[in-house]
Amino acid sequence: MKEEIELHVAKTPEGKKTGRQIYNELGCPKKMLCPLVDHSELAFRILMKKYGCELSYTPMLNAKLFSKDAKYRQRHFGPLDGTHALDRPLIVQFCSNNVDELIKSCDYVKDQCDMIDLNLGCPQNIAKNGNYGSFLMENWTLISELISKMHEHGLNNTCKIRIFPEMDKSLEYAQMCVDAGAEWLGVHGRLREQRGQITGLADLDYIKFINENIKVKNNTDEKQVVISNGNLLYPGDIKRILDYTKCDAVMSGEGCLYNPGLYNFDKEKDDVNTAEGLDNIKDKVFPRVDKIMKEYFDIVLSVKKESPASLKSFKSHIFKLLRPFFEREIDLRNEFGPLNKIFEEDKYDFNAFIKKVEKRIEERLDEFEDVITFNEKDSNDEVKYFNVPFYRCQPYFRVIDGVKNNARYDIMKRDLEDKEGFLHSLKNKKQKIKDDY
C-alpha cells in the first residue's frame, strides 16, 4: 500500500512571476553552465559567458554555513558575484535540509542573482553525512517544505533533481517539486548511484518523459520550464538533446570544464555537425589550450581581489583544460603539478608557464596536423565522435571499469586505445573519485 506523505503545496504570492515569465525575461537562455563545486566560480563563469554560455549557476553553497558564517559567505559568494557585467543571468545554488537556514541564506544573495536553486542531486558522502542533496530523495515532505517556503518567500526558485529507477516515480517526484513551487526544474538524467566509476550515461528518455508529462503548478496552459542535464560532449549535442527531450535548455558540467568552447557557435551560421563544419570554426569551439589557459588566468587575476579563486580550484581547471595536452607532454604536466605559488605574483609568473605551453604547441604543429576529423570507428547513428588535436580543448570520455548494484549502466564511449590516458586515469582513480561529484 502506498505510504501517505504530507506534501506542502505553496501558495503563490500575489504578483509573483511564473517560471515561463522569468524565463522569457532572462532572454530564453538555452545554453547553461551547471552548478559545480570548486569549478563554477566567478572567473570560470565569466570565461563561459565570453564563450557563448547564456546562464550560469554558482557552485553549491551550504545554507547551514552560509546563514551563519560571514567568512564562509565572503569566501564563497563575494561582493562581485552577480554584479560583474558578465555574471548574469545567475542562479545561486544552496543545499539545505532546514527552512530557516535556507531562507536566511537566500536573503543574503537574492539581490545579486536572478534565481535560487535547491540542490537535490548531490550524491557524495558529504551530502549523505549532512543529509542533503540526493539524500533527501526519500523525504518528499521535507523537500516540498523547503521549496514551498522559498516560493512563498517570493523568491524565483528552481531545483535540480536526479531520477529514480522507475520512470513514473521520477515524474511523480518532479511533479511534487513543481507543485511545491519550483518555477524551473533541472533534471540530471542519472540515478543517485551513478557517480564515480559508474557514472555512465544520463538517460535522456527519463528527461523527455518528465518534460512531456509534467504539469505546471496550478495547471495553467503555461509549459513548465525544464532543463536537461547530461551527455553533452560536442556542440552538435545541444540541438540533438533539445530536439529529443523538447526541454527548454541544456546545462552542462564536465563538457564545459574540459572544453569551454562547447557553446561558442552561431546556430544560424555555423555547422557543428560535420567534421568539416567544426574544422572551420575550431578556434571558437575547440580553443587551443594555451590560449584558453591565458584567457582564464587573465580573468582570475582581474577578479582576484574581490573574488579570489582558490589554488585548488585553479589547478583543477588547468588540469581539465589541458588534459589531452598534459597526457602527451608529460614534462610540462610534471612542472605544473607542484606549482603552488601561482597567485603570489612576485614569486611565480604563471605567464612564463603559458609561454612554454605555447612554444611546445608551435613545435608540434608540423608533426600533428591541425584538423578536426570524424571518427567513423567510434560512431553510431545517434552520436558523432570527432578527433580533435591534442593541443585543443575537447571532451573527456571517462574510463569506467565496474558496475555496481542496481545502477543502470550504459557503456559510454571511451578512448581505451589511448593507453597512456587510460593508465593515467587509473593511476589517478582516487583523485578522480574525489573530483567526481
Ligand SMILES: Cc1cc2nc3c(=O)[nH]c(=O)nc-3n(C[C@H](O)[C@H](O)[C@H](O)COP(=O)(O)O)c2cc1C
Ligand atoms: C566537479 C563537479 C562539481 C559539481 N558540483 C555540483 C554542485 O555544486 N551542485 C550540483 O547540483 N551538481 C554538481 N555537479 C554535478 C553537475 O552539476 C552535473 O549535474 C553533472 O556533472 C552531470 O552533468 P555533465 O554530464 O554535463 O557533467 C558537479 C559535477 C562536477 C563534475
